[in-house]
Amino acid sequence: MKMEENWHVNAPWAQLVVSTKVPDELFKTTLELTDKLYEDVNRDSAGIGLAGEIKNEYFITEEKLVESGLMQYFVQMTGKYWQTVLSNGNMWQYCDKKFEHGPHGIDYAYRITSAWTVHQFENEYNPIHNHTNCKISAVMHIKFPEKIEPPIKTHNTTDGKNLDGALTFNGMGDADEWCTTYGLNIDSTAVGMLYLFPASLGHTVYPFRGKGERRSLSFNADIISKKHMDSIIEQEKIEKENEKGSI
Numbered sequence: 001m002k003m004e005e006n007w008h009v010n011a012p013w014a015q016l017v018v019s020t021k022v023p024d025e026l027f028k029t030t031l032e033l034t035d036k037l038y039e040d041v042n043r044d045s046a047g048i049g050l051a052g053e054i055k056n057e058y059f060i061t062e063e064k065l066v067e068s069g070l071m072q073y074f075v076q077m078t079g080k081y082w083q084t085v086l087s088n089g090n091m092w093q094y095c096d097k098k099f100e101h102g103p104h105g106i107d108y109a110y111r112i113t114s115a116w117t118v119h120q121f122e123n124e125y126n127p128i129h130n131h132t133n134c135k136i137s138a139v140m141h142i143k144f145p146e147k148i149e150p151p152i153k154t155h156n157t158t159d160g161k162n163l164d165g166a167l168t169f170n171g172m173g174d175a176d177e178w179c180t181t182y183g184l185n186i187d188s189t190a191v192g193m194l195y196l197f198p199a200s201l202g203h204t205v206y207p208f209r210g211k212g213e214r215r216s217l218s219f220n221a222d223i224i225s226k227k228h229m230d231s232i233i234e235q236e237k238i239e240k241e242n243e244k245g246s247i
Contacts, residue, residue, distance in 0.1 A: 009084060010184055016088070017169055017184060017197045018081050022073075022140060027192045029068050031142055033060075034117050034215060046116040051129035052205075056119035060217070065115055078110045078136055078221040081196040104225040115219040117142075120165075125207035128170060131199040134220035138196040139167065144189045145212025161187065165208035167216075169201055188214060 003009055010017040022030070037043055037058055047057040065071035086092040086106050096103035113134050118126070131137045144165065151162050167186040186195060188205075197203070199220060208214065224232075 003084070007080070007084075015198045015201050016081075016085060017195060017201070018084060019186075019193055019195050020077065022192050022194050024192075026069055026073055027142075030070065030140065030217060033064065033068050033070075034142060034217060037064075037117060038119055050116070050118075052118060052120075052124070052126040054118055054120050054124045054126065056117075056121075058117050058119075060115040060117065062112075065112065070115075071112060074112050074115075074138070074219055074221070075110050077138070077194060077196060078112070078223070079108070081136060082108060082110070082223055099225060101225055101228040101231070104227065107226045108223050109226045109229040111222050111224070113220045113222050115217065118216045118218065120205065120208075120214040120216075122209060122211065123207050126203075126205035128202050128204040130202050131220055134199045134222050136196060136221040136223065137199045137201075138194060138219050138221070140194045140217045141167075141188055141191045141215075142217060143213050143215035144191055145208065145210055145214060148208045148210035148212070161185075164206050165189075165214050166206050167195070167203065168206065169197065169203045188216075 006021050008019045010019065037060065038056065044059040044061075045057065046059045047054065050057050060070075062071070065074070083106060086095065092106055096105070120126075148162070148164055151164060163185060165188050167188055169184040169186070205214075
């Protein structure tokens, strides 16, 4: 479903997967940022906490996200994704009851909780997994090898396209027997695209054979009502004032 020129919603299940093209200048900045991160000997490895059978995975600091402009962009896209979810049927009324400190209407705040790069090389892969301690996740495709080996079996393709190195989303599993094997395959060769999806949605990246790097940047985000956020900020302010008074 194409809602706008640069806002495409894929909804093969109730869970929405949105794709959008990253602005060219910001994509160039992201490529340069991740190049420097990969070459930095003091980089902070994220691999131990991630599902991937991938050697090179690195955290991006909040400072770097802010300096590069990615933080602002990611928050904006998270907000736009959530507004898209709320516009689906009676979702905003449901969330008013489901989320703490409601009703909220469509008045929410957004926070990026973590971000990391994935530098995937030959035979590495990401098994089916989801993300925890957040509500929304996203992945940006940054690099893809110029040429990889063709599939050994042609039936392991979709619409004639090689699935090796592809990002695939998996449906709601055994929640509905008729969609347990359904998948949405994303063309990872289309660099410069950002995909946003529910953190609970299972996804995987196939391995590939051949030289070169498949690079992506992922982030997790949380949402909270602005009303609740304001109360948290006010409480933190009171606690700081009390700490000062006790010194």
